[in-house]
Amino acid sequence: MRVYAWLLLPTVLLLPLGAWSGEIIGGWAAKPHSRPYMAFLSRETSTDTKMCGGFLVRKDFVLTAAHCAEGDITVLLGAHNMSKRERSQQVIPARAKIPHPEYDEETYNNDIMLLQLRRKAKLTRWVKTIPLPCADETVQPGAKCSVAGWGWTSADNEQSSDTLQEVDVEVMPEAACWSTPNGPHENYDPSTMLCAGDPDEGKNPSKGDSGGPLVCGRKAQGIVSYDFNDETQPVVYTRVSTFIPWIHEMMKKLQP
Structure with missing residues (x-):
């Protein structure tokens, strides 16, 4: 059964205080679809719906944080305006959650998780992958x-x-x-x-x-x-x- 992105919105956008993890403060609206790698994760638990962000690194994999593992995860790709039925959107359930085996929920060390998608995303002008750095590549202060x-x-x-x-x-x-x-x-x-x-x-x-x-x-x-x-x-x-x-x-x- 196909799940349309707009059907996920009422439960996600009305989440109670504390259900969100992080937010954009002091920012501005992004140019529509200028970040085609962005993923919106809807997490259905036994008590409520939560959300997280993520990003597409291969047609069948999204990278996110390990502390976002709770619940049944549905991935929304190609979205900009969550209140609209955009033709750019692709909704794909997660097939598997692979949090790092050494993730520590108290210290947040190794806070990384791969999501294997149930089917491959279709790469379009609205849905693309983002490159990852080389192993042990550093980012200098001031970047x-x-x-x-x-x-x-x-x-x-x-x-x-x-x-x-x-x-x-x-x-x-x-x-x-x-x-x-x-x-x-x-x-x-x-x-x-x-x-x-x-x-x-x-x-x-x-x-x-x-x-x-x-x-x-x-x-x-x-x-x-x-x-x-x-x-x-x-x-x-x-x-x-x-x-x-x-x-x-x-x-x-x-x-x-």
Whole structure:
């Protein structure tokens, strides 16, 4: 049975406070379909519907955060305005969820998950993959990157956005997220995480829906992992380059 994207919207856009993971604060509306790799994940649990972001890395695989694993996941590709029945949209259920085996739900270390799609996405001008970095590729502090999502546009209310929002952020020095006893980033691990934000301009550290990509130089260098709803704190991202061997191994193992 085909599930139309617009049928998912009422339950997703009316989620209660706390059901969303991350949001675009201080950003702007993205040019429609300018990020054709973006994926919207609808997560049906026994009690409610939640959401996450993600991004298409192969016709049959979406990359997202491991903490987005709860529920039955349906992937929406090619979307811009979630309140409309766009002809660009493709709705594909997830066949398998493959969170990293060493994901730690307390520290958010290794917060990465592959979703195998039930069928291959059709690549169009609205649906495309995004390149991944090379293994152990580094992103230097000061690098200009961007994130996007459909989440709340203010940390003070529950208002989400119908249209995809985006914002520019800067990769921060490791010291900005370095471990401090009992501090907000006490579990920060620079080998598996990236630190990025723009607190000086009042942009909330929750720059994109959890699981969405941190895009630097047209590559997905990070995955939105966690934040603190505090404009003075940057966001922590999963460092994608660390997990390239694992990603390739899993996609090879799960060949259709």
